[in-house]
Amino acid sequence: MKTRQKDRHNPPPEDPWNEVGPRLWMGGHIRVGADGEEPVVVGREFDLVLSLYQREGHGPAPGVEHHFAEMPDGPLTEAQLADVERFVGLAVAAVRAGRTTLVRCHAGQNRSGLVVAQALVELGLGVPAAIERVRQRRSPGALSNQLFVQYLESGLPTARLLAGLGS
Secondary structure: OOOOOOOOOOOOOOOEEEEEOOOOEEEEEEEEOOOOOOOOOOOOOOOOOEEOOOOOOOOOOOOOEEOOOOOOOOOOOOHHHHHHHHHHHHHHHHOOOOEEEEEEEOOOOOOOHHHHHHHHHOOOOOOOHHHHHHHHOOOOOOOOOHHEEEEEHHOOOHHHHHHHHHO
């Protein structure tokens, strides 16, 4: 399954991950370093890691709670949108319980941005403010996938129902 769109013109951020909200972090499996793209490996820095992309050897360390759901950086199916909603619920519950949470994808911009922005909405921000927060704290190129922005603006339950009509 192709999970990344090659037409994105935003380079990966320099930071491996950034705190977007209290105890809520967003990151990727790669970052831009002095010599180009560098791998990002998660150890025990977080209590919960939610991965929307996976690469062997990138962690987290054994014993760290980790959930994985593969999804593309493109149109999502009803089931994939349900996974996004599930990840949002896990992230919100963890943050409310005082647990540090990392949501990550390949570069830490779109798929992770979708989950983190929706988590911020459920934690009290409006959609425009959540999108802006993700872009300010992670990268100006975050949420460049306009379809993901539309999912946020319409609401994930509505987007999931509409995706189900097309299947």
